[in-house]
Amino acid sequence: MAHLIDGRAIAAGVHAETAARVAALRARGIRPGLMFIRVGEDPASQVYVGMKEKKAAELGFHSETRVLPAATPEADLLDLVARVNADPQWHGLLIQAPLPTAMHAPRVYAAVSPAKDVDGFHPVNVGKLSLGDPSGFAPCTPAGIQELLVRTGVPLEGAEVVVLGRGNIVGKPMASLLVQKSCHANCTVTLCHSGTRDVAAHCRRADILIAAMGVPEFVRGSMVRPGAVVVDVGVNRIADPAARGGSRLVGDVAFEEVSAVAGHLTPNPGGVGPMTIAMLLANTARAAEQSAV
């Protein structure tokens, strides 16, 4: 049976470090501030922002959530973003995805000051990540996965990593992070996706397999090398008449099958998810530290 990587416990360790950084900043008279903007009433977004804001408060951040109606004109959102960019009490600004389809999301994310873009979605931060420039912010989910692996003691140097999915939030930045010539990276990375001819063959040669394509239980036991490390990023709702409400959440990994083969596996929930919040707050602490230099 695979060793289950306890994302909640590892996130708690990161949170404790962040709380200490926040306390150090407050001792210098700086209260790190994180503004959340949520547009519309997407139920999942309400839950996510609520969890993030609660944890921010626990760690001593100053935080606030602004909720705009779904019909808000994009220009009004951009005005608010400009005000938060200019307001020194806010060190981080998170605009919860997804935005209403009437808005041009890339334009909105690019309007956030790169220095306050603790989600790591601004092109400047994406570029710095690719260039290996540590002054930028890495997106929270791939950064959290890297931390999970490092704190679990998984050897990264020289590892064969296969990333499934080329999204801008997980897959591509995950590859960027792990391919760098740096400590806790230096992996050989293959990025697979819907256009890949033989995904299973790539999966089977991976030391570390990171599934982030959003296909329910795509990774089967037969696709995993015995002893490999498997990270499940997917959150997919599937129909299940036997479940309460007629559906349940599953990952991109067939948990039972893969746990019989893998050496390490992230459970889902309780694996990657808690790390995303942990890295968001660590990024915000750094934004505040950098603003105070």
Added chain:
Amino acid sequence: MAHLIDGRAIAAGVHAETAARVAALRARGIRPGLMFIRVGEDPASQVYVGMKEKKAAELGFHSETRVLPAATPEADLLDLVARVNADPQWHGLLIQAPLPTAMHAPRVYAAVSPAKDVDGFHPVNVGKLSLGDPSGFAPCTPAGIQELLVRTGVPLEGAEVVVLGRGNIVGKPMASLLVQKSCHANCTVTLCHSGTRDVAAHCRRADILIAAMGVPEFVRGSMVRPGAVVVDVGVNRIADPAARGGSRLVGDVAFEEVSAVAGHLTPNPGGVGPMTIAMLLANTARAAEQSAV
């Protein structure tokens, strides 16, 4: 014997298209302008800038080269960059690498306006490349390699691509370009480097092998799958007592051995090099077109 990909002929085709775009701009009263800045007297930089400026003039661009002494303070270079950024007669600005070691090169490249960064080195353009946002400029060498492959009729959709080298100028942006879910891309890309455990095994499974690590004749015949497409980006000077001057240039690919195995191979010189200039001038034409919208 491998079919040799004629980079000079393909570049000539791109140049003809660019010349037509320049003529169309001039017919609208816009003369596309490209400023070169060279710092110090690096002999290779003199040759490169000279070749680029000559070709720019041939195609109808307005161009100029400013040469600064190697001892120029970085602040003076940044002042010049700011003046070119603000001057509407210049649509593109190229600062020839390498810069003197006393300068902080990333800071200098990040000072170029992203809209004039026809070399594609600014973090905003690197980020847009990774995000798949076509409004940015891709670095010229990887963009030129993509054009070489497309115009040679090499199937890219679903191809297994192995890139050797993770530099910011070729390797990483090459991977970013080819992994996108877009026309002329959608490849499965593996990025190999000095930390890769078994480079030869990766090379042997590649449909397209792109060698850009700067190691003389690293890719041997035994490392290439019969019929594969091999692109040689390397320019390495090696000692050779029999050669004029006691040295000669070789690529990252052992040409004789690999040409006996590969299906397609770029010669060196005459392969990738001409495409780099072609894409620089195509980028500059686009910068002028976008400035005129």
